Amino acid sequence: MPTVIDLFAGCGGLTAGFVRHGYTPVLAVEHNLHAAATYALNFGEAHTRWGDVAALDAVPQADVVIGGPPCQASPTWAASTSTTRATGCGGSSCASWRPPARRCS
Numbered sequence: 001m002p003t004v005i006d007l008f009a010g011c012g013g014l015t016a017g018f019v020r021h022g023y024t025p026v027l028a029v030e031h032n033l034h035a036a037a038t039y040a041l042n043f044g045e046a047h048t049r050w051g052d053v054a055a056l057d058a059v060p061q062a063d064v065v066i067g068g069p070p071c072q073a074s075p076t077w078a079a080s081t082s083t084t085r086a087t088g089c090g091g092s093s094c095a096s097w098r099p100p101a102r103r104c105s
Contacts, residue, residue, distance in 0.1 A: 001022060001023070001024050002022060002023045002024070002063040002064065003023060003024050003025070003026045003060075003061075003062040003063050003064070004018045004023040004024070004025050004026070004062055004063065004064045004065070004066060005025070005026060005027040005028070005059065005060070005062040005064070005065045005066070006018075006025060006027070006028040006029070006066050006067060007028075007029050007053050007065065007066070007067035007069075008029070008030065008031075008053065008067045008068050008069045008070065009028040009029060009030040009035070009036070009039050009048075009067070009068075010030060010032075010035045010039065010068060011035050011038035011039050011042065012028065012038070012039040012042045012043055013068070014066045014067070014068055015028060015039070015042075015043055015066075016042070018064065018066065019043070023063070023064065025043055025044075025047055026047055026060045026061075026062050027047050027049065027059060027060055027062070028043065028047055028048050028049065029049045029051065029053050029056065030048070030049075030050060031050075031051065031052055031053070033050055036048060036049075036050035037050075
């Protein structure tokens with residue numbers, strides 16, 4: 001059975017899709033306590049970590065790593081369009097975070 005790690009997991013929306021397609025979550029990390037607790041209720045506590053992704057000391061091997069990092073709105077441009085006012089996202093600070101992409105075998 002393929003495995004998945006979810007970083008910035010929230011309550012597990014991305015994990016839900018992967019589980020639906022046969023993946024088993026082996027690690028989920030979420031900084032928000034309430035979101036992490038919801039994730040744990042949805043998918044189990046054993047692999048759920050509440051805290052900062054950067055503070056992980058060990059990461060299990062997995063077939064896929066997914067994540068939904070938060071978008072940090074910048075007050076300089078946040079009020080510039082109705083889209084960014086409604087969502088808090090869409091400007092240059094959202095584009096500044098680039099996750100590393102690599103294939104692990």
